[in-house]
Amino acid sequence: MKKPIKVLIAKPGLDGHDRGAKVVANALRDAGMEVIYTGLHQTPEMIVEAALQEDVDVVSLSILSGAHMTLFPRVKQLMDQSGLGDVYLIGGGIIPEKDAKQLKTMGVKEIFGPGTDTTAIAEFIRGLFA
Amino acid sequence: MHEQYMERFFSGDPLAASRLMSIVERGAEEGEAVLDAIFPKVGRAYRIGVTGLTGAGKSSLINKLSCSYRREVERVGVVAVDPTSPFSGGALLGDRIRMSDARGDAGIFIRSVASRGSETGLSACANELADVLDAFGSDVIFLETIGVGQLEYKVRFSVHTTLVVLVPEAGDDIQSLKSGLMEIGDVFIVNKADRAHGDRYADDLRSMLELRRPAQGWRPLVVPTVAVKGGGIPELVDAIGRHKSFLERNGGIEQKRIEALRNRIAMVAEEKLKDLFWNDRRIAQALDALFPEVLNGAKSPYQAARELVAALSIGKQGG
Ligand SMILES: Nc1nc2c(ncn2[C@@H]2O[C@H](COP(=O)(O)OP(=O)(O)O)[C@@H](O)[C@H]2O)c(=O)[nH]1
Ligand SMILES: [Mg+2]
Numbered sequence: 463m464k465k466p467i468k469v470l471i472a473k474p475g476l477d478g479h480d481r482g483a484k485v486v487a488n489a490l491r492d493a494g495m496e497v498i499y500t501g502l503h504q505t506p507e508m509i510v511e512a513a514l515q516e517d518v519d520v521v522s523l524s525i526l527s528g529a530h531m532t533l534f535p536r537v538k539q540l541m542d543q544s545g546l547g548d549v550y551l552i553g554g555g556i557i558p559e560k561d562a563k564q565l566k567t568m569g570v571k572e573i574f575g576p577g578t579d580t581t582a583i584a585e586f587i588r589g590l591f592a
Numbered sequence: 593m594h595e596q597y598m599e600r601f602f603s604g605d606p607l608a609a610s611r612l613m614s615i616v617e618r619g620a621e622e623g624e625a626v627l628d629a630i631f632p633k634v635g636r637a638y639r640i641g642v643t644g645l646t647g648a649g650k651s652s653l654i655n656k657l658s659c660s661y662r663r664e665v666e667r668v669g670v671v672a673v674d675p676t677s678p679f680s681g682g683a684l685l686g687d688r689i690r691m692s693d694a695r696g697d698a699g700i701f702i703r704s705v706a707s708r709g710s711e712t713g714l715s716a717c718a719n720e721l722a723d724v725l726d727a728f729g730s731d732v733i734f735l736e737t738i739g740v741g742q743l744e745y746k747v748r749f750s751v752h753t754t755l756v757v758l759v760p761e762a763g764d765d766i767q768s769l770k771s772g773l774m775e776i777g778d779v780f781i782v783n784k785a786d787r788a789h790g791d792r793y794a795d796d797l798r799s800m801l802e803l804r805r806p807a808q809g810w811r812p813l814v815v816p817t818v819a820v821k822g823g824g825i826p827e828l829v830d831a832i833g834r835h836k837s838f839l840e841r842n843g844g845i846e847q848k849r850i851e852a853l854r855n856r857i858a859m860v861a862e863e864k865l866k867d868l869f870w871n872d873r874r875i876a877q878a879l880d881a882l883f884p885e886v887l888n889g890a891k892s893p894y895q896a897a898r899e900l901v902a903a904l905s906i907g908k909q910g911g
Contacts, residue, residue: 465618466683492680493682495682497682499685501692512702517613544607
């Protein structure tokens with residue numbers, strides 16, 4: 463029996479817009495995934511705690527505040543420390559190409575720019591488990 | 593696969609607990625092996641069912657309640673069920689959004705689960721996930737469910753106290769509350785009591801409950817709350833405590849344990865019987881032979897069902 467892919471969508475940091483995160487959450491639900499959305503203003507600690515308790519397969523961070531170069535590595539570090547090294551970390555938001563490249567060398571699996579087609583995100587995630 | 597987690601689980605590792613819950617969610621033999629292994633440790637937690645329609649404020653209440661209980665106990669568990677989309681089989685599990693106070697506390701273990709349905713062949717296993725949290729050492733466990741159907745029926749047998757969450761709506765009549773919720777509540781919560789009509793609604797509810805014969809000697813309590821602001825939470829904790837003492841005085845805790853175990857055996861056995869039945873080749877063959885006769889009107893569906901079941905017993909005697 464197959465369990466649907468479980469994804470945590472988290473919004474760390476201070477920016478107060480979660481429209482994008484909600485659109486992605488709905489799209490992944492419509493693609494047959496179980497999506498956990500935790501709301502705004504999550505600290506990296508809270509995000510990793512949620513990922514651990516919910517035993518998700520993927521953590522997706524949505525960051526518009528510009529703090530991606532500190533938030534992604536911090537979340538990745540906490541995930542590794544908590545035994546979640548086997549959980550994929552992806553993300554999206556307003557992230558320049560060169561930052562995205564660097565984040566990928568630090569263990570972030572993929573970064574989606576603003577306006578990415580949500581079906582592409584769903585397909586990418588599904589591809590991770592194919 | 594589960595063996596690697598058992599020792600860590602019993603020594604209190606939350607990651608092991610979480611991974612074991614996923615194995616239980618997947619079901620099958622592996623899932624049952626986990627439930628077998630933890631069973632000796634199950635039964636210590638006080639279980640509180642929280643039921644009511646979507647948007648009533650169940651998650652917001654659990655948020656405040658779990659923080660309140662955490663001042664006295666080591667571990668609180670939460671299992672929150674949200675519906676699976678019948679179209680995609682996916683689900684949006686949003687209960688954690690409302691649990692903002694509880695979220696930062698590692699002593700509160702929150703697990704979201706999709707109701708699933710026949711679409712995926714998996715049924716929601718809220719009780720079983722609660723068992724894992726129970727064996728993990730939770731003192732209190734909340735089970736948030738959506739309020740209707742088969743799952744409610746299952747959960748009802750496994751909890752000690754059932755909270756029914758209602759919201760006063762303008763022009764709403766207490767009489768319309770007949771959907772089975774009236775029968776199951778030990779404590780009725782009138783949430784969003786900050787809205788108009790809140791007081792009258794609570795009064796109407798109280799007088800209606802007074803007309804009913806108390807089930808097993810317990811007259812349900814009515815508590816108005818404003819979950820988002822924490823209003824009425826101490827009164828609610830007190831009401832739950834009174835129901836708990838009532839159960840303790842009357843042997844109700846042991847009675848519930850007996851009922852829960854009996855029901856669990858029956859439900860699991862029924863599931864297994866269903867699997868056996870539909871996976872039996874004789875049944876598949878008999879159905880193939882019978883169905884055209886039903887289609888052309890020669891046999892009724894009832895006749896066909898009788899013969900289907902008979903095919904099983906005949907086969908058994910012969911084999
Ligand atoms: N005005 C008011 N709103 C509330 C109260 N309790 C919850 N809400 C809001 O009602 C909505 C649904 O609450 P939630 O806890 O998610 O309900 P659930 O679906 O039953 O779990 C949220 O927007 C809450 O902020 C309350 O006491 N008063
Ligand atoms: Mg809820």
